[in-house]
Amino acid sequence: MTTIYLVRHGQASFGAASYDQLSAKGEQQAQVVGDFFKHTLKERPLVLAGSMQRHQQTAQLALAQSFDDASIQTESAWNEFDHQQVFAKYDERFNQPELLKQDVELIANPRAYLAKIFDGAIERWIGEQYDHEYHETWLGFQTRVEGALHGLCQHIDATQPRQAVVFSSGGVISVAVGKVLGLNAKQIFALNWSIANASITTLRWTDGRLQLLSFNEHHYLKARDAELLTWI
Numbered sequence: 001m002t003t004i005y006l007v008r009h010g011q012a013s014f015g016a017a018s019y020d021q022l023s024a025k026g027e028q029q030a031q032v033v034g035d036f037f038k039h040t041l042k043e044r045p046l047v048l049a050g051s052m053q054r055h056q057q058t059a060q061l062a063l064a065q066s067f068d069d070a071s072i073q074t075e076s077a078w079n080e081f082d083h084q085q086v087f088a089k090y091d092e093r094f095n096q097p098e099l100l101k102q103d104v105e106l107i108a109n110p111r112a113y114l115a116k117i118f119d120g121a122i123e124r125w126i127g128e129q130y131d132h133e134y135h136e137t138w139l140g141f142q143t144r145v146e147g148a149l150h151g152l153c154q155h156i157d158a159t160q161p162r163q164a165v166v167f168s169s170g171g172v173i174s175v176a177v178g179k180v181l182g183l184n185a186k187q188i189f190a191l192n193w194s195i196a197n198a199s200i201t202t203l204r205w206t207d208g209r210l211q212l213l214s215f216n217e218h219h220y221l222k223a224r225d226a227e228l229l230t231w232i
Contacts, residue, residue, distance in 0.1 A: 001206040002156045003213070005045075005165045006173045007033060007062070009054040011197040011230045019084065020053045022061075029198035029221060029228055030058040034065025036200075036220040037165070044070050045163035048152065050078035050172070058198070059167040072167075077148035080169035081141045082134075089133055090121035111231060115193055122192075126185040138185060145175040153205050170195040177201060180210045196221070197230045 010026030010033075012019050022030065037045075044067045049059040051074050059072050088094035093103065107113040124130055126138040136144075156164060170192045178188035180203065195201070195216050202213040221228040 001204060002161055003163050004152070004156075004203040004205060005037075005163065006176060006201040006203065007058065007165060007167045008170050008173060008195050008197060008199050008201075009052075009058040009167060010061075011232075012054045014232055018053075022054055022057045025228065025230065026054070026197065027057070027061055028225075029230075030061035031065050032221055032224050032228060033058070033198050033200070034062035035224075037062065038066035041066070041163055043162060045165045046073075046156070046159065046161040047071065047165050047167075048073045048075055048078060049167035050074070050080070050169065051076040052079050052169070055079070055167045055169070062167070075148060075151075077144055077151070078166060078168045078172055080171050081136060083171070085135060086125045087117065087121045089130065090124050091117055114232060118189075118193055122189045123186075126189070141171070142175055142185075145172050146179050148172075149176050149179060149210075153210070156205055173201050176203070177212060177215060180212045191215075193231075195231075198228075 009022070010029035011023045012026060013021050013023050047059065047063065047067075047070045049055045049072050055078070056072070056074070063070050063072070084094055093100040104110045104113060125134065128137070128139075131137045152164065152166070173195055174188045174192040177183070177191060183191075196218045198221060199216045199218040201215050202217070204211045204213050218229060
């Protein structure tokens with residue numbers, strides 16, 4: 001029996017020239033995750049991370065607080081979908097993130113505003129009608145993530161670690177949970193928008209089956225500082 005911790009990366013740099021790097025708050029969040037693991041895990045876990053910078057930074061900062069001798073197995077199969085392309089096909093402002101950020105800052109409820117864009121962009125992406133416009137289709141993304149999860153379970157069977165930690169993104173975690181619960185695409189992405197930065201979703205691999213133990217845990221962030229709880 002192995003417990004799998006799926007960690008969403010810390011807050012990235014929304015509106016910056018490169019989204020794929022942690023903000024100062026994102027770095028703090030990653031360190032708090034590390035503190036949580038230090039007090040929760042009794043032995044060094046198997047550690048995997050996507051190859052995106054925000055995944056690697058979160059993993060490195062978290063491990064520095066907990067298991068600094070742990071090695072990180074980098075696997076691009078755990079990478080997020082190209083959210084900038086998916087969103088830009090629906091709203092061209094995503095091609096100029098700094099201008100979009102300026103618009104969002106004028107909105108009374110930025111998260112609700114972005115959620116509406118998110119819903120429209122995702123609906124277009126999963127609808128298959130426009131598959132030819134995307135580098136990676138929804139089905140391709142889903143298949144990739146489910147393959148990464150299957151590969152992890154095979155690796156666990158071969159090496160028998162008690163715990164595994166995967167640093168990734170909200171879309172990836174949503175697909176993994178969707179696989180366990182048998183959710184459709186719309187249900188999967190309804191989960192995605194609720195996943196907080198640096199939150200932990202926990203699975204258990206036992207007797208050849210995956211079980212969902214917890215989803216989107218973030219109590220350790222609020223306990224440290226309520227301002228550390230973010231979604232975008």
